[in-house]
Amino acid sequence: MKETSNEIWVFGDYRNYFQNRVTLQLLARASELAKDLNARVCAVVFGYGVDEWVGEYIAHGADCILVTDHPDLARYQIETYVNLMVRLIEVRRPEIILVGATNFGREFAPRVAKRMKTGLSADCIGLDINEEKLLVQTAPSFGGNLLAQIITPECRPQMATVRPGTFQEIPHDYERTGEIVRVPMPEDLPRESVHLVRSERSAQRSQPLEEANVVICGGRGMGSRKKFRKLIELAELMNAEVGATRPVVYANWIEPEALIGQAGKHITPKVLFSFGISGAIQHTAAINNAEFIIAVNKNPKAPMMAMADVAIVADANQVCTAMIKELKSRIR
Ligand SMILES: Cc1cc2nc3c(=O)[nH]c(=O)nc-3n(C[C@H](O)[C@H](O)[C@H](O)COP(=O)(O)OP(=O)(O)OC[C@H]3O[C@@H](n4cnc5c(N)ncnc54)[C@H](O)[C@@H]3O)c2cc1C
Numbered sequence: 001m002k003e004t005s006n007e008i009w010v011f012g013d014y015r016n017y018f019q020n021r022v023t024l025q026l027l028a029r030a031s032e033l034a035k036d037l038n039a040r041v042c043a044v045v046f047g048y049g050v051d052e053w054v055g056e057y058i059a060h061g062a063d064c065i066l067v068t069d070h071p072d073l074a075r076y077q078i079e080t081y082v083n084l085m086v087r088l089i090e091v092r093r094p095e096i097i098l099v100g101a102t103n104f105g106r107e108f109a110p111r112v113a114k115r116m117k118t119g120l121s122a123d124c125i126g127l128d129i130n131e132e133k134l135l136v137q138t139a140p141s142f143g144g145n146l147l148a149q150i151i152t153p154e155c156r157p158q159m160a161t162v163r164p165g166t167f168q169e170i171p172h173d174y175e176r177t178g179e180i181v182r183v184p185m186p187e188d189l190p191r192e193s194v195h196l197v198r199s200e201r202s203a204q205r206s207q208p209l210e211e212a213n214v215v216i217c218g219g220r221g222m223g224s225r226k227k228f229r230k231l232i233e234l235a236e237l238m239n240a241e242v243g244a245t246r247p248v249v250y251a252n253w254i255e256p257e258a259l260i261g262q263a264g265k266h267i268t269p270k271v272l273f274s275f276g277i278s279g280a281i282q283h284t285a286a287i288n289n290a291e292f293i294i295a296v297n298k299n300p301k302a303p304m305m306a307m308a309d310v311a312i313v314a315d316a317n318q319v320c321t322a323m324i325k326e327l328k329s330r331i332r
Contacts, residue, residue: 003093004093004094004095004156004157005092005093005094005095006037006038006039006040006095007039007040007041007042007064007092007094007095007096008030008033008034008037008039008040008041008042008094008095008096008097008098009042009043009044009066009094009096009097009098009157010023010026010027010030010041010042010043010044010057010062010097010098010099011023011043011044011085011097011098011099011100011105011108011109012043012044012045012046012053012057012065013099013100013102013104013105014045014047014050014053014056015076015104021164021169022100022101022102022105022162022163022164022165023043023057023100024056024057024060024061024169024170025100025162025164025165025166025167025168025169026098026099026100026162026167027041027043027057027060027061027062027169027170028060028061028167028168028169028170029098029127029162029166029167030061030096030098031061031170033096033127033128033129033135034063036129036133037095037129037133039095039096040063040064041061041062041063041064042062042063042064042065042066042094043057043058043062043064043065043066044065044066044067044085044088045057045065045066045067045068046067046068046073046081046084046085047068047069047073047074048069048070048071048072048073048074049069049074050067050069051067051069054067054180056172057178058176058177058178059172059173059174059176060169060170060172060173061170061176062178063178063179064178064179064180064181065178065179065180065181066088066092066181066183067180067181067182067183068084068088068182068183068184068185069182070185072185073185075196075199076104077192077194077196078107078108078111078194079190079192079193079194080189080192081108082108082111082112082115083189083190084185084186084189085108085112086112086115086116087186087189088183089112089116089157093156093157094157095156095157095158096135096157096158096159096160097109097112097157097158097159097160098127098159098160098161098162099159099160099161099162100161100162100164101122101123101124101161101162101163101164102164103256103257105161106122106161109122109159109161110122112159113159116155116156116157116159117155118152118155118156118157118158118159119150119152119155119158119159120159120160120161121137121139121148121150121159121160121161122139122160122161123139123140123161123162123163123262124137124138124139124160124161124162124163124166125138125139125140125147125162125163125166126138126147126166127160127162130151132153134151134152134153134158135151135152135158135160136149136150136151137149137150137151137152137158137160138150139160140262140285142281145281145285207241209241209243209257209258209260209265209267210265210266210267210268212240212241212267212269213240213269213270213271214238214239214240214241214269214270214271214272214273215240215241215242215243215260215267215269215271215272215273215290216231216234216235216238216240216241216242216243216273216275217242217243217244217245217260217272217273217274217275217277217287218231218242218243218244218245218248218253218254218275218276218277218316219244219245219247219248219274219275219276219277219278219283220245220247220248220251220276220277220278221275221276221277221278221297221298221316222248222253222275222276222316222317222320223276223316223317224253225251225252225253227317227320228244228248228253228254229253230317230320230321230324231275231320232254233324234320234323234324234327237324237327237328238327240273242254242258243258243259243260243264243265243267244258244259244260245259245260245261245277245280245283246259246261246263246264246282246283249264260283260286260287261282261283261285261286262281262282262283262285262286263282264286265286266285266286266287266289267286267287267289267290268289268290268291269290269291270290270291270292271290271291271292271293271294272287272290272292272293272294273294273295273296274287274293274294274295274296274297274304274308275295275296275316275319275320276296276297276298276316277295277297277302277304278297278299278302278303278304279295279302279303279304279305279306279307280303284303284304284307292309292310293307293308293309293310294308294309294310294312295307295308295310295311295312296312296314296316296319296320297311297312297313297316298313298314298315298316299313300313
């Protein structure tokens with residue numbers, strides 16, 4: 001094991017700052033862990049014109065900010081960000097790196113871990129320091145049925161992504177001060193092999209899936225993208241949000257943000273409609289806390305039907321179409 005500096009790093013993902021508080025939550029937990037290790041908490045910030053976030057992170061618990069501010073970093077690009085992070089780690093050798101388990105974090109952190117030949121515990125819901133001063137990373141496993149406690153005794157840095165909402169952020173303190181280390185952009189950083197041609201926002205959700213009272217979730221049993229999109233029409237009529245299983249997301253019937261399950265979002269709606277979903281544990285682990293489930297499936301023996309409060313044995317498209325027709329007739 002190579003010598004490390006006594007630093008705990010939190011990657012500063014400031015995009016969508018006011019909704020996405022996970023960086024601040026991680027800074028709070030890192031500050032507590034730092035006491036056990038007698039370590040410093042550093043926020044790593046990449047971007048262009050990012051001084052605003054530097055101040056925010058100090059006010060929320062960072063002792064030090066490692067900031068690279070450069071026009072090439074104005075837009076998030078995975079290869080550049082990973083290359084830069086790896087360079088920084090090689091120079092400063094942090095003991096621990098924490099990243100939010102957002103779409104960004106799930107893309108970024110495993111690449112960094114692979115390059116550093118170290119471990120990464122994904123989607124942690126607990127972080128502690130044990131008697132050997134190692135980071136204990138608690139993560140759900142086997143579809144949430146078990147909680148695994150993972151340590152990284154040999155490789156460095158110890159790395160984890162952490163689910164948003166796991167920890168409480170420290171209230172903003174304008175009086176706090178911290179060190180700001182300006183890290184220049186290396187001139188020889190390898191160039192991106194992928195060039196972004198255009199980007200556009202996906203359809204705005206009226207509310208986050210995790211907070212929706214009514215969720216309509218669709219699976220492969222919907223049959224096609226066109227048929228699946230009817231669920232979106234139904235959701236609009238019901239003021240609901242749409243979620244999906246992994247095959248649906250992989251087939252590009254809906255954007256990845258809609259994924260419900262072990263690899264996606266955990267939801268707690270009052271009412272959950274489940275259309276054409278078999279009920280694999282990787283999916284149901286994330287809907288256990290739904291209050292009332294109505295499932296539609298051709299197969300009465302599908303596990304989803306056993307989990308449902310109301311199980312309708314029928315063609316999912318026919319039920320969806322009938323509901324749309326009925327709701328429209330009531331609105332007129
Ligand atoms: C490491 C790992 C992580 C994973 N993470 C996730 C995750 O986060 N989320 C997730 O969803 N999956 C995840 N999966 C995949 C998961 O195991 C299942 O493969 C997936 O959930 C199945 O999706 P589905 O129910 O849409 O499709 P299927 O299992 O194919 O089920 C389709 C269902 O539709 C029914 N059906 C077919 N036609 C109709 C019809 N016309 N009307 C009504 N019903 C019909 C069928 O009877 C069947 O029950 C993961 C897998 C692994 C290995």
